[in-house]
Each structure stands twice: as structure tokens, then as C-alpha cells.
Amino acid sequence: MKVLDLHCAQGHAFEGWFGSEADFQSQLARDLVQCPLCGSSEIRKGLSAPRLNLGASPSPAAAAARASEADAAGTAVAAPPSMPMGDAALHAAWLRMARHIVANTEDVGPRFAQEARRMHHGEAEERGIRGQASAQEAAQLLEEGIAVLPLALPDAAKKTLQ
Numbered sequence: 001m002k003v004l005d006l007h008c009a010q011g012h013a014f015e016g017w018f019g020s021e022a023d024f025q026s027q028l029a030r031d032l033v034q035c036p037l038c039g040s041s042e043i044r045k046g047l048s049a050p051r052l053n054l055g056a057s058p059s060p061a062a063a064a065a066r067a068s069e070a071d072a073a074g075t076a077v078a079a080p081p082s083m084p085m086g087d088a089a090l091h092a093a094w095l096r097m098a099r100h101i102v103a104n105t106e107d108v109g110p111r112f113a114q115e116a117r118r119m120h121h122g123e124a125e126e127r128g129i130r131g132q133a134s135a136q137e138a139a140q141l142l143e144e145g146i147a148v149l150p151l152a153l154p155d156a157a158k159k160t161l162q
């Protein structure tokens with residue numbers, strides 16, 4: 001499994017999980033890789049310029065917290081790992097997207113990997129799902145050609161809808 005640092009034409013940085021470099025290139029060629037903040041499919045890989053431009057690199061503690069959040073969530077979208085918390089507009093955009101995901105996906109909780117497989121094999125209706133998957137489960141799904149991406153949904157996005 002490959003975790004890539006990606007950024008879009010507008011400079012939003014986010015993380016993408018792919019089965020391999022070839023999977024990334026193939027999804028990129030089909031415009032399947034999109035910025036979670038603005039939806040742009042002009043995605044570039046590599047040194048994350050926005051992080052450098054912001055002048056503040058995430059502390060090791062913050063990076064570790066992000067990694068554990070990513071392990072706990074298996075929703076089929078990407079999270080912007082380097083979102084500056086001080087940027088209210090960007091934060092609002094991220095929260096809007098998170099709410100959109102919550103509103104448009106079915107929470108299957110710990111059955112995420114099982115449901116993703118059933119949909120992949122045509123045994124269940126194709127739909128957007130979110131839920132929990134371990135990093136190992138996510139890696140297995142990717143190896144089977146099932147697209148999953150990590151996302152740490154902000155609590156605010158969930159509370160609003162309950």
C-alpha cells in the first residue's frame with residue numbers, strides 16, 4: 001500500500017491511499033483522484049509545496065495523532081492532513097465536505113470491510129459507505145482492487161446531523 005502526499009492545482013494538500021504507484025497513475029489518468037476540498041482533478045504528487053509555503057510543519061505529536069485517526073477510519077475519501085487550523089475558510093470548506101460525506105454515505109461501522117467487499121462483488125447495492133477499518137483491512141481491500149481512503153471526520157460534522 002502507498003500513502004502519497006498529493007496537492008491540487010489550487011495548492012490544497014491531502015493524503016491519498018493507493019494499492020501501488022501504478023494504481024495511483026491509473027486512477028489519476030481517469031480523473032478518479034480529486035481534491036477533497038475543491039474537487040479539482042488536477043492532482044500532483046510529491047513534495048507538498050503548500051506545507052512548505054505555510055512555514056509551519058506539523059509537530060511530530062500532531063502527525064502521530066493524524067496517523068492514529070487515519071488508522072481508525074476507513075471512509076472512501078481523502079483527508080487533508082496539513083490543513084492549517086488557523087485558516088477559518090479552509091476549515092469551513094473541510095467541514096462542509098465532511099458533512100456532505102456524512103449525509104451521503106451509510107454508516108456501516110465495523111462492517112466496513114465486509115460491506116465494501118460485498119459491493120465490489122455485486123452482492124450488495126453500490127452506494128457510498130463509511131465506517132471503521134483497520135490499516136490492515138484497508139491494505140487488504142486495496143490489494144483486492146477496492147478503493148478506500150482514510151478520513152478522520154470532525155465530530156462537528158457528525159453532531160450536526162444527529
Ligand SMILES: [Zn+2]
Binds near residue numbers: 008
Ligand atoms: Zn483543491
